[in-house]
Amino acid sequence: MNDPNPEVPAVARLGFDRFSHGLKTGEWQPFLDLLADDFSFWFPVGEFQGENVGKERAAAFFGYVSSIFDGGLSLTLTGVTYNESTVVFEFRDEGTLRGQPYRNRGAVAFDVRGDRIIAYREYLAIVVVPRAS
Template sequence: MNELTMKVAQQAFAAFARGLATGDFQPFFAMLTDEFTFWYPYGKYRGKFTGQEGKARIVAKCHDHMQAGDRLTFSPPHHITSSDTTVMFEFECKGVIRQQPYQGRIAIALDVSGEKISGLREYFGDVD
């Protein structure tokens, strides 16, 4: 395990969680590299996007959450798995998405490059 990778990933995870809880994603956006890989399994943002398009997609997705008034609260992670460049967080999530109650189990993998996040992959269940 790389201590810097873990530290940066934990900071980014906390910033992303705060963004979904409050609608303020700016601290999370500040941690992203310009060249970014974003993978999402569902809906409008489904697919794998790389480079500047990847960053634009994650920013757009977060803005969509802000504009919709989505608010989610993350539990402390149940499991954290890491390598030298990636940290995976598994956790529970609950709140409101698309003006509907939501509760589910989620896993987010964050790729770390130096002191920035260069990728995010999200996996979840209980999607209607």
């Protein structure tokens, strides 16, 4: 394996800080400003499930995320792993999802090229509780 480019974790960390800020405040423009024009993202569930392409689609996704977390979502970073072009951030999160308390663990991976984030993938520890009949 090649030695990681020192810019990769720095750009990704800036991205994670702006991502966290967006989740907490709903202010996404600083994060969106770090995205490459050919940005793509992958999300595991819902309307945005699967591969999504473009900054406009990303803006719609992050706007949607802010709309379902009343009062924002707070992240606590628990781990970071990286290689030549990808940085993975593990975290705990807490907030209110559509009026209900929400706590989860997750991970996001940012792929970096130069000073831009070119891709994002999110992995969640989703627990499905069957509804009572």
